[in-house]
Amino acid sequence: NRKRNMKVDYSFYLVTDSSPEILGDRDLVQVVKSAIQGGVTIVQYRDKKSETAHLIRTAKRLHEITSSYLVPLLINDRIDVALAIGAEGVHIGQEDMDLSTARELLGPEAIIGVTASSVQEALTAAENGASYLGIGTVYATPTKTDTKSIIGTDGVNQILDQLSFIRYDIPTVAIGGLNAKNLLAVMLECSSSTKRLSGAAVVSAVMAATHPLEAAKELSTVLRSAESAFPPESSKTRELLSMVPTIIQRVGHHSPLCHNMTNLVVQNFAANVAICIGTSPIMANYGEEARDLANLGGALVVNMGTVTPDGLTNYSKAIRAYNAVGGPVLFDPVGGGATAIRREAVDFLMKEGRFDVIKGNENEILTVLGQGSVQQKGVDSGSSTSSAENKADVVRRLAKQRNNIVLMTGKTDFISDGRRVYAINNGHKYLGSITGSGCTLGTTIAAFLAVEREHKFWAAIAGILMFEIAAEIAGAREDVKGPGTFVPAFLDSLYTIAEWAKKDEWG
Numbered sequence: 446n447r448k449r450n451m452k453v454d455y456s457f458y459l460v461t462d463s464s465p466e467i468l469g470d471r472d473l474v475q476v477v478k479s480a481i482q483g484g485v486t487i488v489q490y491r492d493k494k495s496e497t498a499h500l501i502r503t504a505k506r507l508h509e510i511t512s513s514y515l516v517p518l519l520i521n522d523r524i525d526v527a528l529a530i531g532a533e534g535v536h537i538g539q540e541d542m543d544l545s546t547a548r549e550l551l552g553p554e555a556i557i558g559v560t561a562s563s564v565q566e567a568l569t570a571a572e573n574g575a576s577y578l579g580i581g582t583v584y585a586t587p588t589k590t591d592t593k594s595i596i597g598t599d600g601v602n603q604i605l606d607q608l609s610f611i612r613y614d615i616p617t618v619a620i621g622g623l624n625a626k627n628l629l630a631v632m633l634e635c636s637s638s639t640k641r642l643s644g645a646a647v648v649s650a651v652m653a654a655t656h657p658l659e660a661a662k663e664l665s666t667v668l669r670s671a672e673s674a675f676p677p678e679s680s681k682t683r684e685l686l687s688m689v690p691t692i693i694q695r696v697g698h699h700s701p702l703c704h705n706m707t708n709l710v711v712q713n714f715a716a717n718v719a720i721c722i723g724t725s726p727i728m729a730n731y732g733e734e735a736r737d738l739a740n741l742g743g744a745l746v747v748n749m750g751t752v753t754p755d756g757l758t759n760y761s762k763a764i765r766a767y768n769a770v771g772g773p774v775l776f777d778p779v780g781g782g783a784t785a786i787r788r789e790a791v792d793f794l795m796k797e798g799r800f801d802v803i804k805g806n807e808n809e810i811l812t813v814l815g816q817g818s819v820q821q822k823g824v825d826s827g828s829s830t831s832s833a834e835n836k837a838d839v840v841r842r843l844a845k846q847r848n849n850i851v852l853m854t855g856k857t858d859f860i861s862d863g864r865r866v867y868a869i870n871n872g873h874k875y876l877g878s879i880t881g882s883g884c885t886l887g888t889t890i891a892a893f894l895a896v897e898r899e900h901k902f903w904a905a906i907a908g909i910l911m912f913e914i915a916a917e918i919a920g921a922r923e924d925v926k927g928p929g930t931f932v933p934a935f936l937d938s939l940y941t942i943a944e945w946a947k948k949d950e951w952g
């Protein structure tokens with residue numbers, strides 16, 4: 446069965462046009478053949494004017510060509526024509542036959558694409574089983590003047606964001622006014638860490654070109670260079686990501702003790718975060734208590750945000766107690782580079798015991814590595830000038846040196862176990878505008894370490910993802926107007942994710 450075996454490549458989507466303004470007096474089938482030779486990967490026959498007999502004749506001829514190149518042929522709007530010639534599928538607009546009727550007529554294997562200009566249309570089509578979405582109109586175009594709305598790359602991104610949020614894995618192509626000049630920008634702009642376009646659809650850029658083959662080649666080159674900007678997800682990464690929900694679930698089911706020795710500023714917030722993610726927190730700064738607490742199967746956070754001489758003694762007692770029973774310990778050297786006292790404190794604690802995870806901003810991590818060159822002003826992150834490669838190198842070196850896991854937080858987070866380095870791009874800008882987001886990320890990761898002791902690297906990554914995706918969900922809420930309204934919304938979304946996980950009902 447050819448249809449079943451055809452893996453659909455949506456990357457370079459050609460929509461035909463038979464009007465004299467675009468096609469001129471050329472033969473449609475010849476132009477399409479040239480376009481395929483130039484790199485087109487999927488073809489939609491779109492002819493709004495011709496008689497049914499003509500449509501069927503032309504579609505048959507087109508199908509002979511597309512089939513010989515293993516390129517799927519879709520028919521615009523006309524389910525009857527698609528059925529008549531055995532096309533691979535159809536493309537339907539919002540005003541055409543409804544998706545479920547089309548699906549009934551064409552069967553489960555057919556490719557059925559739907560046009561979407563809004564988040565609502567996209568979600569509805571995805572939910573009802575569309576095979577892919579044509580998202581547009583990106584830019585105003587003389588080719589189709591009756592389009593509903595010009596949505597720009599912002600509009601495309603809104604749709605992509607919502608699709609990825611709902612975790613719809615549906616292919617998407619952008620359409621409307623795309624050409625060799627703007628295509629690279631569109632492909633790069635319409636993407637996030639979690640979702641990007643599968644391809645681009647064009648009419649005039651190929652169909653109206655003097656040399657369709659050359660025009661298609663040029664666009665194909667642009668599409669490939671856009672693709673190379675995104676390294677393919679390795680199967681290891683996919684495997685790792687597939688573990689995340691299970692690890693989040695384990696936190697909820699085991700409700701581990703999360704022992705925080707944290708600073709005065711974030712005590713309350715950290716306790717709230719710990720409760721919302723499903724752990725049982727205790728904010729105990731008295732080191733003598735640690736021996737009892739270490740036996741309860743939880744994890745320890747040592748956060749030296751408001752360090753005092755007493756504090757240091759207490760930290761070291763607790764670290765030893767947890768090390769003695771193999772309990773996970775996370776070290777957050779807050780403000781490590783700010784004062785001589787703090788730099789000494791970092792040196793002292795690093796000698797006191799073993800940390801499973803060291804997390805901090807760039808400056809703090811450099812300080813732990815003994816390379817804190819920049820004078821840190823406060824405990825906020827400050828700006829960074831070093832490259833991603835540089836940061837990846839720093840976390841890998843420190844993790845290797847300490848034989849543990851090192852996390853450098855920032856707009857992009859870098860985490861390493863001394864061998865692998867992952868860059869994580871989730872999060873929300875308001876995390877940088879509230880106090881304690883870094884500290885409570887530490888609390889979250891520690892709890893995750895407690896339930897996943899065999900795979901601490903994965904646990905840490907799962908903790909970061911839960912935390913930062915919760916921030917994205919909160920930040921996207923309409924009632925969140927700034928950092929102030931963000932905090933309660935953030936607690937709500939942490940809680941919601943934890944509840945989904947507990948019931949295994951992922952939203």
Ligand code: 3NM
Binds near residue numbers: 579586621646648650
């Ligand atoms: N559908 P060109 S825009 C066929 O927005 C079509 O749904 C659109 O032509 C939509 O590549 C469009 O020449 C025409 O701009 C796109």
Ligand code: MG
Binds near residue numbers: 521522537538539541
């Ligand atoms: Mg239509």
